[in-house]
Amino acid sequence: MTAAAHSPATTGKTFDLGPAAELVSKEEGHRQPLAPEFVSLEDFSPLEVAYDFGRVRREDIEAGPRSIWRYKHLLPVPSTVEQHPNTEPGCTRLVRADNLAKALGVKQIWIKDDTGNPTHSFKDRVVAVALAAAREFGFKVLACPSTGNLANAVAAAAARAGWDSVVLVPKTLERAKILMSAVYDGSLLAVDGNYDDVNRLATELAGEHEDWAFVNVNVRPYYSEGSKTLAFEVAEQLGWRKPEQIVVPIASGSQLTKVYKGFNEFAQLDLIEDSPVRIFGAQASGCSPVSSAFKGGHDVVQPVRPDTIARSLAIGAPADGPYVLDIVRKTGGAIEDVTDEEVVEGIRLLARTEGIFAETAGGVTVATAKKLLEAGKLDPDAETVLLITGDGLKTLDAVQDGIGPKATVAPSTEAVDEALGLR
Amino acid sequence: MTAAAHSPATTGKTFDLGPAAELVSKEEGHRQPLAPEFVSLEDFSPLEVAYDFGRVRREDIEAGPRSIWRYKHLLPVPSTVEQHPNTEPGCTRLVRADNLAKALGVKQIWIKDDTGNPTHSFKDRVVAVALAAAREFGFKVLACPSTGNLANAVAAAAARAGWDSVVLVPKTLERAKILMSAVYDGSLLAVDGNYDDVNRLATELAGEHEDWAFVNVNVRPYYSEGSKTLAFEVAEQLGWRKPEQIVVPIASGSQLTKVYKGFNEFAQLDLIEDSPVRIFGAQASGCSPVSSAFKGGHDVVQPVRPDTIARSLAIGAPADGPYVLDIVRKTGGAIEDVTDEEVVEGIRLLARTEGIFAETAGGVTVATAKKLLEAGKLDPDAETVLLITGDGLKTLDAVQDGIGPKATVAPSTEAVDEALGLR
Numbered sequence: 001m002t003a004a005a006h007s008p009a010t011t012g013k014t015f016d017l018g019p020a021a022e023l024v025s026k027e028e029g030h031r032q033p034l035a036p037e038f039v040s041l042e043d044f045s046p047l048e049v050a051y052d053f054g055r056v057r058r059e060d061i062e063a064g065p066r067s068i069w070r071y072k073h074l075l076p077v078p079s080t081v082e083q084h085p086n087t088e089p090g091c092t093r094l095v096r097a098d099n100l101a102k103a104l105g106v107k108q109i110w111i112k113d114d115t116g117n118p119t120h121s122f123k124d125r126v127v128a129v130a131l132a133a134a135r136e137f138g139f140k141v142l143a144c145p146s147t148g149n150l151a152n153a154v155a156a157a158a159a160r161a162g163w164d165s166v167v168l169v170p171k172t173l174e175r176a177k178i179l180m181s182a183v184y185d186g187s188l189l190a191v192d193g194n195y196d197d198v199n200r201l202a203t204e205l206a207g208e209h210e211d212w213a214f215v216n217v218n219v220r221p222y223y224s225e226g227s228k229t230l231a232f233e234v235a236e237q238l239g240w241r242k243p244e245q246i247v248v249p250i251a252s253g254s255q256l257t258k259v260y261k262g263f264n265e266f267a268q269l270d271l272i273e274d275s276p277v278r279i280f281g282a283q284a285s286g287c288s289p290v291s292s293a294f295k296g297g298h299d300v301v302q303p304v305r306p307d308t309i310a311r312s313l314a315i316g317a318p319a320d321g322p323y324v325l326d327i328v329r330k331t332g333g334a335i336e337d338v339t340d341e342e343v344v345e346g347i348r349l350l351a352r353t354e355g356i357f358a359e360t361a362g363g364v365t366v367a368t369a370k371k372l373l374e375a376g377k378l379d380p381d382a383e384t385v386l387l388i389t390g391d392g393l394k395t396l397d398a399v400q401d402g403i404g405p406k407a408t409v410a411p412s413t414e415a416v417d418e419a420l421g422l423r
Numbered sequence: 424m425t426a427a428a429h430s431p432a433t434t435g436k437t438f439d440l441g442p443a444a445e446l447v448s449k450e451e452g453h454r455q456p457l458a459p460e461f462v463s464l465e466d467f468s469p470l471e472v473a474y475d476f477g478r479v480r481r482e483d484i485e486a487g488p489r490s491i492w493r494y495k496h497l498l499p500v501p502s503t504v505e506q507h508p509n510t511e512p513g514c515t516r517l518v519r520a521d522n523l524a525k526a527l528g529v530k531q532i533w534i535k536d537d538t539g540n541p542t543h544s545f546k547d548r549v550v551a552v553a554l555a556a557a558r559e560f561g562f563k564v565l566a567c568p569s570t571g572n573l574a575n576a577v578a579a580a581a582a583r584a585g586w587d588s589v590v591l592v593p594k595t596l597e598r599a600k601i602l603m604s605a606v607y608d609g610s611l612l613a614v615d616g617n618y619d620d621v622n623r624l625a626t627e628l629a630g631e632h633e634d635w636a637f638v639n640v641n642v643r644p645y646y647s648e649g650s651k652t653l654a655f656e657v658a659e660q661l662g663w664r665k666p667e668q669i670v671v672p673i674a675s676g677s678q679l680t681k682v683y684k685g686f687n688e689f690a691q692l693d694l695i696e697d698s699p700v701r702i703f704g705a706q707a708s709g710c711s712p713v714s715s716a717f718k719g720g721h722d723v724v725q726p727v728r729p730d731t732i733a734r735s736l737a738i739g740a741p742a743d744g745p746y747v748l749d750i751v752r753k754t755g756g757a758i759e760d761v762t763d764e765e766v767v768e769g770i771r772l773l774a775r776t777e778g779i780f781a782e783t784a785g786g787v788t789v790a791t792a793k794k795l796l797e798a799g800k801l802d803p804d805a806e807t808v809l810l811i812t813g814d815g816l817k818t819l820d821a822v823q824d825g826i827g828p829k830a831t832v833a834p835s836t837e838a839v840d841e842a843l844g845l846r
Contacts, residue, residue: 066489066514087778088516091489093541098508099585116539118516118778120816160778162522166843171831176599179819182826185775187843190828197834204836352608355510355541355583393543393816396602403605405613408594411620413627420589420610 126226148177231262253320282368357392512547549649571600654685676743705791780815
């Protein structure tokens, strides 16, 4: 059975995915028509979308909707994409984080706060693109294996679009992520295994159910393009330019590769200057296969069995690991990993300084930035963007031990003053 | 001790709060200079901000930032407000809810989805305005009594601004709201009492601590104006016009009165046509003093002891109750209340149809809209806006009994197919 064996009948059909022209294999550049396929049968490497952009101007983007669809001319979606019911993700805040910058001793930090998306993580971006492509390919069910944020995004997007969903999660997932997936009333299944088991299961199911679009499996080439919008927005929000440094959390590694691709496409279209941007990767030490490979000087990523509170990053066999290593090395970045204790400290530091409550993945990013600064790998004099990709409300267990009310008091001013040390 | 006795020295000082001109008492219209005061000493009614707007054009608003500050010329804030660190709330989605409309049998519903705000409730709007006014008045500490959402918003806004915060909550508050208040590292105190006890305590403390701005007590006239931005955004997002009907949840009642005021100000400034809008109120039956007064034909609201899962609406002595009754009656609206079971059904209905996960207050709004439709009070042929003011992740306990995975399965395709009834 091949990757394409059971996808909706595509032979001879052409699909309107806007500027997307064909699929190209990442290793040897073999080209093939647009279809719901994700692996090249020529060289067995992942397939990626190639485009025929034509001219795209800043004014066209600025006149577009306040969502990722303002960038539809750079995404594999039909030009009418925003007319179909979708969650309208994107255009989240880019916050100038002077308090955090001061605390870390650096010149300038910006927080890209993707907790403002509809289901409060960056996954709404990629799912919206996957749904648009899946609709064009004729799929009927939106599906995914997930560590949680993707489950929330798929279940919500399917509900909004009036589609059925099949969402597979490890049974050990955080309560908030389970409930926020279940509430949309699709088919949520808890799987007795870790994420890598669930992911393998999804690949098998994608081959057997011809009308199921597993967003991160059989429509992955389209889905993953959604992450480019993080780079697009950062560049537009900075006043049409790249930052000098950006720190990106690594799960499968897809996001980091697409952030890089997004900046490159903007430069290629002369929307921004092609200035250098150093790309840094962040992992939790309990699941740090890419960080280990980077530090060991390897090109290949050795799979690990995850054991970290940063469950949204707990992918032991990251599909895009080798590409991440390549990009980080060629841009002059670095990859580092942090302990669970440092993750919690990272969450608290960001909350305390900027009033932004990130999930564990955000804690990983902040703590890794701190560690890279201390090691002299991040330049404190360069403008730095941190990607905060998910919400603290989804990973409350991670912080609950260290925080809470200062005191429980009787309803009297004396009791309050005493609790605050004011009398 | 009067309301103004211990506020920062204001005698003879003038404050730059943009278009705000003076304070006026709601009952008899007594006027007094802008100051951190909230009750008229002439007639003991609440003070409200009066303006000298000058000319405000649609173009001025459209050219403004993508936050509530695009409406700064209609708020009691300095013209430089966006230059101070703040959470930049507002400009949340207005979602065309065709699936929900179909499920309820009505022509057109729009969801104003305020879960997209920085701390995921509408409270970020009012707190941002309160902080701006408090800064101008010379306060040093941002404080509040809260049922949860306000606690999150105050603690986050203070952290972002570099201010200390004192946040008082009932000790029985939901875990998510406690943790999300504590993480920003201000002074969070759990009070042994219900919200009305905590509120009384805050009023006493505001009189004793001259540099504490209790956002919803001593700077309440400014704070409450922030809710006007809900009406402003709805009108702008509809293409510069009012909806025909709007359903607003009632806690203190302030939000409903300010939504009404917001539409009126837009009409007064010729930004929109002064078409009729019928305003409806939503309460939980376990705390329905305003609904009871409405149904009983009373002008006075009899306080109750709250007992409902909709804790963010659990204010037994709602300060703006009489004004709510007046507005709802004169616009031709109605007020209804729903049981806790209906609240949960409302949350699930909205999630299932539109992919939006609301907190219990949102469930109250949706369920009340359904009940008002069934009773023939909401017109199914009129365009209706529902205000969804808070996030489902904050009230997980309310939904956890009814929802969860369809099944827990082994990591095999057979197990998945069997669980889904496909073999």
